Amino acid sequence: xxxxxxxxxxxxxxxxxxxxxxxxxxxxxxxxxxxxxxxxxxxxxxxxxxxxxxxxxxxxxxxxxxxxxxxxxxxxxxxxxxxxxxxxxxxxxxxxxxxxxxxxxxxxxxxxxxxxxxxxxxxxxxxxxxxxxxxxxxxxxxxxxxxxxxxxxxxxxxxxxxxxxxxxxxxxxxxxxxxxxxxxxxxxxxxxxxxxxxxxxxxxxxxxxxxxxxxxxxxxxxxxxxxxxxxxxxxxxxxxxxxxxxxxxxxxxxxxxxxxxxxxxxxxxxxxxxxxxxxxxxxxxxxxxxxxxxxxxxxxxxxxxxxxxxxxxxxxxxxxxxxxxxxxxxxxxxxxxxxxxxxxxxxxxxxxxxxxxxxxxxxxxxxxxxx
Ligand code: NPQ
Ligand code: MG
Numbered sequence: 163x164x165x166x167x168x169x170x171x172x173x174x175x176x177x178x179x180x181x182x183x184x185x186x187x188x189x190x191x192x193x194x195x196x197x198x199x200x201x202x203x204x205x206x207x208x209x210x211x212x213x214x215x216x217x218x219x220x221x222x223x224x225x226x227x228x229x230x231x232x233x234x235x236x237x238x239x240x241x242x243x244x245x246x247x248x249x250x251x252x253x254x255x256x257x258x259x260x261x262x263x264x265x266x267x268x269x270x271x272x273x274x275x276x277x278x279x280x281x282x283x284x285x286x287x288x289x290x291x292x293x294x295x296x297x298x299x300x301x302x303x304x305x306x307x308x309x310x311x312x313x314x315x316x317x318x319x320x321x322x323x324x325x326x327x328x329x330x331x332x333x334x335x336x337x338x339x340x341x342x343x344x345x346x347x348x349x350x351x352x353x354x355x356x357x358x359x360x361x362x363x364x365x366x367x368x369x370x371x372x373x374x375x376x377x378x379x380x381x382x383x384x385x386x387x388x389x390x391x392x393x394x395x396x397x398x399x400x401x402x403x404x405x406x407x408x409x410x411x412x413x414x415x416x417x418x419x420x421x422x423x424x425x426x427x428x429x430x431x432x433x434x435x436x437x438x439x440x441x442x443x444x445x446x447x448x449x450x451x452x453x454x455x456x457x458x459x460x461x462x463x464x465x466x467x468x469x470x471x472x473x474x475x476x477x478x479x480x481x482x483x484x485x486x487x488x489x490x491x492x493x494x495x496x497x498x499x500x501x502x503x504x505x506x507x508x509x510x511x512x513x514x515x516x517x518x519x520x521x522x523x524x525x526x527x528x529x530x531x532x533x
Contacts, residue, residue, distance in 0.1 A: 206274030211429025460493025
């Protein structure tokens with residue numbers, strides 16, 4: 163398969179509500195989409211999971227676009243007729259890092275291939291479910307009443323799991339009040355986005371009484387030793403997000419006792435093929451996984467739902483409905499039904515952009531020269 167056309171389209175979509183985490187507040191979702199056209203006329207789409215600034219990850223959007231143009235796409239073009247999604251990771255391996263940029267190209271090519279073959283992402287990846295249970299990620303708020311109002315609304319919408327963003331100064335109290343207000347049966351977890359250090363272990367152990375499903379990424383992404391030590395000092399299961407960028411990372415963290423549950427995000431690990439390898443390593447070691455989110459539009463949400471339908475994805479993910487983030491999605495909206503979202507059944511990612519919505523939110527569009 164050859165790439166005949168590559169287009170990079172920047173979009174900016176307002177969020178229905180600001181999303182505050184320990185690393186900052188987002189008011190809009192700004193990202194770029196890549197559209198590939200292959201020599202058999204198939205189109206493939208993918209969405210970059212990076213943010214405008216390197217705050218969640220060292221990657222950020224302008225750098226991702228630059229590395230795609232200057233270092234990644236040329237390597238794929240050099241494969242000529244031998245190009246295929248299964249060869250992307252090897253062809254791009256000489257380029258260090260930039261996994262969110264690599265994810266975009268691999269996913270767009272995989273979408274084109276699967277559309278051409280008439281195969282849904284779900285079937286290709288090995289999905290075993292047609293609907294997946296969904297949770298919701300709840301930001302940090304200025305006040306407890308505001309938080310309770312949000313959580314109450316999400317529970318009414320049917321979300322099966324509540325994830326609270328926490329940071330020093332906003333942790334024990336919000337968790338205690340949510341647990342007391344909504345009861346012991348609500349599936350509840352927290353995400354610190356690396357905001358703590360091992361010296362906070364005594365403080366974090368006070369979360370143990372709230373019977374949380376997990377605490378996500380409490381320590382810096384490169385502190386596996388710290389997470390292994392923390393796991394001995396608290397009973398809440400440790401979940402890693404930012405720390406796990408490959409199947410090798412997953413195997414290392416598991417071997418070190420630094421992780422009990424893994425948040426799998428295809429954009430963080432370089433694409434769906436590595437995400438499936440992480441699933442396989444975790445599954446072989448009895449480690450549950452769930453599908454994380456990066457505020458994707460429908461273009462990124464669709465393949466995430468296919469991944470979330472694999473057998474090892476046994477916990478509700480952050481694959482929330484479109485209206486959690488957007489008034490109008492770039493695709494037909496994903497709607498929560500009985501706490502579940504349906505896995506797309508169409509070829510490739512199984513969704514198409516809505517052209518007029520896309521035009522509305524496009525801030526820049528450019529064709530990448532292929533010569
Ligand atoms: C997490 N996602 O699990 C990430 C954090 C996050 C749903 O909590 C733009 C792009 C904004 C990526 C905000 C959720 C983001 C983002 C938050 C990732 O840690
Ligand atoms: Mg996280």
